[in-house]
Each structure stands twice: as structure tokens, then as C-alpha cells.
Amino acid sequence: xxxxxxxxxxxxxxxxxxxxxxxxxxxxxxxxxxxxxxxxxxxxxxxxxxxxxxxxxxxxxxxxxxxxxxxxxxxxxxxxxxxxxxxxxxxxxxxxxxxxxxxxxxxxxxxxxxxxxxxxxxxxxxxxxxxxxxxxxxxxxxxxxxxxxxxxxxxxxxxxxxxxxxxxxxxxxxxxxxxxxxxxxxxxxxxxxxxxxxxxxxxxxxxxxxxxxxxxxxxxxxxxxxxxxxxxxxxxxxxxxxxxxxxxxxxxxxxxxxxxxxxxxxxxxxxxxxxxxxxxxxxxxxxxxxxxxxxxxxxxxxxxxxxxxxxxxxxxxxxxxxxxxxxxxxxxxxxxxxxxxxxxxxxxxxxxxxxxxxxxxxxxxxxxxxxxxxxxxxxxxxxxxxxxxxxxxxxxxxxxxxxxxxxxxxxxxxxxxxxxxxxxxxxxxxxxxxxxxxx
RNA sequence: GCGGUAGUGGCGAAGUGGUUAACGCAUCGGAUUGUGGCUCCGACACUCGUGGGUUCAAUUCCCAUCUAUCGCCCCA
Numbered sequence: 001x002x003x004x005x006x007x008x009x010x011x012x013x014x015x016x017x018x019x020x021x022x023x024x025x026x027x028x029x030x031x032x033x034x035x036x037x038x039x040x041x042x043x044x045x046x047x048x049x050x051x052x053x054x055x056x057x058x059x060x061x062x063x064x065x066x067x068x069x070x071x072x073x074x075x076x077x078x079x080x081x082x083x084x085x086x087x088x089x090x091x092x093x094x095x096x097x098x099x100x101x102x103x104x105x106x107x108x109x110x111x112x113x114x115x116x117x118x119x120x121x122x123x124x125x126x127x128x129x130x131x132x133x134x135x136x137x138x139x140x141x142x143x144x145x146x147x148x149x150x151x152x153x154x155x156x157x158x159x160x161x162x163x164x165x166x167x168x169x170x171x172x173x174x175x176x177x178x179x180x181x182x183x184x185x186x187x188x189x190x191x192x193x194x195x196x197x198x199x200x201x202x203x204x205x206x207x208x209x210x211x212x213x214x215x216x217x218x219x220x221x222x223x224x225x226x227x228x229x230x231x232x233x234x235x236x237x238x239x240x241x242x243x244x245x246x247x248x249x250x251x252x253x254x255x256x257x258x259x260x261x262x263x264x265x266x267x268x269x270x271x272x273x274x275x276x277x278x279x280x281x282x283x284x285x286x287x288x289x290x291x292x293x294x295x296x297x298x299x300x301x302x303x304x305x306x307x308x309x310x311x312x313x314x315x316x317x318x319x320x321x322x323x324x325x326x327x328x329x330x331x332x333x334x335x336x337x338x339x340x341x342x343x344x345x346x347x348x349x350x351x352x353x354x355x356x357x358x359x360x361x362x363x364x365x366x367x368x369x370x371x372x373x374x375x376x377x378x379x380x381x382x383x384x385x386x387x388x389x390x391x392x393x394x395x396x397x398x399x400x401x402x403x404x405x406x407x408x409x410x411x412x413x414x415x416x417x418x419x420x421x422x423x424x425x426x427x428x429x430x431x432x433x434x435x436x437x438x439x
Numbered sequence: 440g441c442g443g444u445a446g447u448g449g450c451g452a453a454g455u456g457g458u459u460a461a462c463g464c465a466u467c468g469g470a471u472u473g474u475g476g477c478u479c480c481g482a483c484a485c486u487c488g489u490g491g492g493u494u495c496a497a498u499u500c501c502c503a504u505c506u507a508u509c510g511c512c513c514c515a
Contacts, residue, residue, distance in 0.1 A: 001488095001489095003488095003505080003506075004506090006505085006506070006507095057513090057514095058512075058513050058514075062440075062513090063513080063514085080514095080515085110515085112513095112514080112515095114440095114512095114513080114514080115440075115441090115511095115512090116506095116507085116508090117507095117508070117509070117510080118508070118509080119515085120513095120514075120515080124515070125515090126515060127515095128515095193512070204513095257514095259514095279514085279515075281514075281515065282515070283515075284514080284515065306515060307515065308514085308515025309515085310515080311515060312515090333473095333474090335473060336473095364467085365467095365468080365469095365475095366473060366474060366475075367468095367471085367474085367475055367476095368466095368467080368468090368475085369474095369475080370474070370475030370476080371466095371475060371476085372475095373475080374475070374476070381474090381475090383473075383474070385473060386473090387473080395473095395474085397474080404474080
């Protein structure tokens with residue numbers, strides 16, 4: 001049997017309504033914040049990711065899906081979304097468009113060659129947003145609010161926002177020197193990984209889980225202590241705005257994030273949900289004021305975030321979030337071959353009118369037809385056999401009320417439409433958490 | 440890349456070195472030749488992830504491999 005590739009999975013019909021619900025929520029919130037969708041290729045020149053994400057990050061050094069094409073070019077399946085978006089903004093000169101601040105979002109598959117586990121796959125999906133052209137902390141605050149709103153719109157309440165600032169290039173450089181100086185006599189007390197990080201990516205030592213409790217790290221200098229005046233101001237303003245927007249956050253002085261390109265604000269949103277295990281970070285983001293310039297674009301600042309959609313869905317599972325209920329309006333029950341012509345005509349009429357219609361294609365028993373109608377969650381079942389054909393009528397049963405009526409065949413569509421217009425006693429799309437009718 | 444656990448019908452899940460591989464759910468047929476959801480009866484795995492080895496005999500033991508899962512690393 002052919003099997004799927006390691007770390008990939010199929011989104012089956014039973015799951016897709018949940019995906020659609022999440023995607024719809026994302027698009028709706030994006031509209032509210034006035035972000036426009038951008039769709040970039042899922043592969044790019046390998047060099048793009050090396051230059052943007054950072055040569056020494058794990059993502060680039062050991063997790064990319066690389067391949068050579070027939071023209072001997074080096075390609076990489078995108079491991080994250082920002083690089084491609086930045087490339088596109090530069091290449092299409094979106095920074096020169098009549099809208100001075102470009103606010104973009106994307107959604108789609110990403111690829112990392114990793115050992116799969118729950119909530120982590122080789123082909124996974126991200127939803128992310130990027131805003132270009134402003135260094136205002138108001139935009140940082142908007143980003144964080146945007147991310148939180150997506151979670152709120154999905155009714156996820158148990159979330160924590162952590163923020164920190166790395167400052168501008170000057171701050172980052174000052175801090176790095178201070179950290180290296182501080183750690184130098186203590187390197188041998190750090191874990192093995194951190195001894196490597198000391199040389200390659202010292203900032204990441206800060207949020208090492210092994211050394212977390214150690215005195216060395218607790219007393220280590222933090223990025224916030226080395227902010228330049230402007231950087232400090234930026235961060236102070238962000239905090240003020242978040243307070244005014246009534247967005248709960250905690251300042252995590254050890255938060256540094258894994259990608260090289262961040263400056264100033266960095267943030268993470270965690271779900272406090274046991275089912276996520278080690279993968280509780282739903283969203284990570286921050287400001288990257290130098291990346292556009294580093295990739296040969298103009299010197300314009302930017303800020304963004306990315307969500308892992310699989311993790312979002314996992315978190316939703318724990319709050320028992322369901323996608324939209326699947327249903328059809330009509331299940332046409334055809335009894336006897338001689339009735340199929342008329343039935344085909346009636347089905348077509350209803351579908352042209354926009355009704356969701358299905359029927360039994362296996363000539364199974366009436367019992368089975370009812371069972372099929374039930375599993376399709378049909379509101380109405382229409383029964384058409386020899387007797388009805390004779391009388392030019394059709395029996396139609398409302399599965400919700402159990403009431404069955406006999407009507408003229410040419411009244412079928414109108415009958416269903418009329419019934420659907422009547423207010424339902426059921427509370428189907430209730431938005432109110434405290435509604436007594438919802439169970 | 441490293442370490443632990445697991446792999447039996449569509450799903451869940453027993454089981455054993457020896458020849459009919461329990462059971463539950465789902466599905467299908469019938470009782471009820473045109474009104475389902477309850478009940479009863481019946482059907483449903485040339486086969487126990489894949490490949491190889493040990494053995495007279497392997498689903499069971501051994502090795503490899505694949506996949507899943509948990510943790511590490513890292514990240515979303």
C-alpha cells in the first residue's frame with residue numbers, strides 16, 4: 001500500500017469543516033484589522049531563507065526541505081512565511097504603493113524536516129501577518145491585539161501573551177557583548193547545548209529549559225537592561241497602548257525567539273491547555289526593522305506574527321470547539337427504477353434553486369435510505385414511489401418535527417423553501433455563551 | 440539528530456509457538472416485499488504494519504525497516 005510521507009497527514013472530510021471554521025474566523029478578524037491576503041509560492045531560492053531566517057538557526061541548518069530542480073538551482077520549501085512575503089514586497093515594490101503602510105496576511109502550508117510529534121508535522125500550516133512601513137509601537141500593539149482577537153473569535157480564553165524587547169541594532173549589540181562578558185567565566189556551568197550556543201547564538205541561552213533555574217541565568221543581564229533611549233521609549237509606548245487596549249500580557253525578560261531577524265518587540269501567545277504538551281506556543285512574532293533592508297530592499301521597518309494552525313486546532317479540541325454542523329436540505333428517496341426520471345428532474349430543480357440535495361445511488365432498502373438520510377443530517381426526506389407517481393404527488397417528511405405531508409410534485413421546491421424560512425425552534429448558530437438553549 | 444512506548448477488521452480492543460483469531464461499536468441483509476432510529480436473527484480479518492530469520496510449525500520469539508505516539512533539541 002502506498003502510504004503518506006512521514007510527518008504529513010490528510011485532512012479528511014470529517015475534519016475539514018473545523019479547518020474551514022478556523023480559516024473563516026481568521027479572514028473575518030483580518031478584515032476587521034484591515035489586513036489583505038497575500039499568496040506567495042511555497043518554494044523559493046534557498047538563499048532567501050539562509051539570508052532571512054539566519055544561517056545558524058536550527059530551521060536553516062537542519063530543518064529545511066531542499067531540492068535541486070532540473071536547472072540545477074537550489075530550491076527550498078518554505079519553512080516559514082515571512083521571508084517569502086518580504087521578498088514579494090520588495091520585488092513588487094509594494095512599499096511604494098499608494099497605501100503607505102502595507103498590512104498583509106497569509107495562510108498556507110510550510111515545511112520543516114523534523115521528527116514529527118503531536119502538533120508538529122513536516123508539512124504544517126501557518127497563518128501569519130506582516131505590516132511594513134511603520135516603526136510605530138502602535139502597530140506593534142495592533143499586531144498583538146490582532147493575534148489575540150483571532151483566538152478570542154475562536155472562543156479560546158486560556159491564553160497568555162508574553163512580551164519583551166530586544167531593542168534596535170545598537171541595543172542588541174551592546175547586550176550581546178554584555179551577555180558574553182557575563183557568561184564567559186560561567187560557560188562551563190551551562191548545559192552542553194548552551195556551550196555551543198555561546199558561540200553560535202548566545203541570545204538563545206536565555207530561554208534554555210535546562211539552565212532555566214540556574215543562578216547563572218537568573219542573574220544574567222537581560223536585553224531590557226541594555227535598550228537605547230529610543231528603544232526604551234518604543235517599548236514603554238507599546239506597554240501603554242496595550243494597557244489602554246485592555247490586553248493582558250506579562251513581560252518576560254528572557255523571551256528572545258529563535259529567528260535572527262527580530263529587533264525591538266518580540267512576543268508569544270501560549271495556550272494554557274494540557275492537550276498541547278510541549279507545543280503550547282500558538283503564536284510567535286515580533287518586529288524586524290532590518291530584514292527588508294538586509295534582503296536588498298529599502299530601509300523600511302516591519303512587524304509580524306505567525307500562528308501554527310495545527311496547534312490552534314489542537315487547542316480548540318480541548319475546549320470542544322466544533323466546526324459548522326454538516327447537513328443537507330433534502331434527501332430524495334426513490335422507490336423503483338421507473339421513478340428515477342421524475343426524481344432526477346425534481347432533484348435538479350431543487351439544486352438549481354440552491355438547495356443541498358442528495359439521494360441513494362445503491363438502490364438499497366428503505367431502511368438503509370433512511371439511515372443514509374440520517375447520516376447526511378437531512379432536514380427533509382422526500383419519498384417518491386409508484387403510488388406517488390400515479391397521483392402526481394410526493395411525500396415529504398420533516399426530520400426535525402417528524403411531520404409528513406403529501407404535496408404535488410411541482411410544489412416540492414417551493415414547499416421546502418417555505419419551510420426553511422420559518423423560524424426554527426432550534427438554536428443553531430448561537431453566539432452567546434450563556435444561552436440556556438445550547439447544550 | 441537522540442531516547443522511551445506501540446502497530447491485530449472501518450473504529451475500539453482481547454489473545455496464543457500448533458492449525459475455526461474473542462468481544463464491543465459501526466456497516467450490510469432479514470424479521471418488517473413502501474416509512475428508519477428499539478428489539479431479535481444472520482453476515483462481515485485466505486489474516487495479526489512491512490521484509491527477513493529461528494522453528495516441523497510464528498500473529499506470537501529474534502533482527503531490520505516503516506509508521507504513530509511521548510520526551511529531548513528546536514519551533515508554530
